[in-house]
Amino acid sequence: MTTPDRPTVPAADLTAGAVLRAGSSAVGMAGGEPFAVSRRCRHQLADLSQGSVDADGCLVCPWHGSRYDVRSGAMVSGPRGFLGYHGPTPGYTGLIRLLGRVVPLRVRRAVRRGDDVVVEG
Numbered sequence: 001m002t003t004p005d006r007p008t009v010p011a012a013d014l015t016a017g018a019v020l021r022a023g024s025s026a027v028g029m030a031g032g033e034p035f036a037v038s039r040r041c042r043h044q045l046a047d048l049s050q051g052s053v054d055a056d057g058c059l060v061c062p063w064h065g066s067r068y069d070v071r072s073g074a075m076v077s078g079p080r081g082f083l084g085y086h087g088p089t090p091g092y093t094g095l096i097r098l099l100g101r102v103v104p105l106r107v108r109r110a111v112r113r114g115d116d117v118v119v120e121g
């Protein structure tokens, strides 16, 4: 059961690479452990619960591919393009990545409780 202070998702729905919305958090699995981070990308505020988890266990933004360390919330690689553009943008990407490190995603505690993953705190 989901409550405003303890959002919950079914653990069985957290298949490889999947990310789900749990209240204001994006929840997934990385390295066999659940994670929960705030949902808004530091680039253009895409909903990270619509993203995916890559082979390195990073949360990948669905809009421009910024990647986040789900344990620290830091952006580890910046966007590839902006607005509708998806070409090379080295200076811009570096600037956004710096922002993503200075203002990381909020990391919340996610724990397995029976068949669910519960976001605490």
Ligand code: FES
Binding pocket: 041, 042, 043, 044, 045, 046, 061, 062, 063, 064, 065, 066, 078, 079, 080
């Ligand atoms: S909104 Fe997330 S990378 Fe652009």
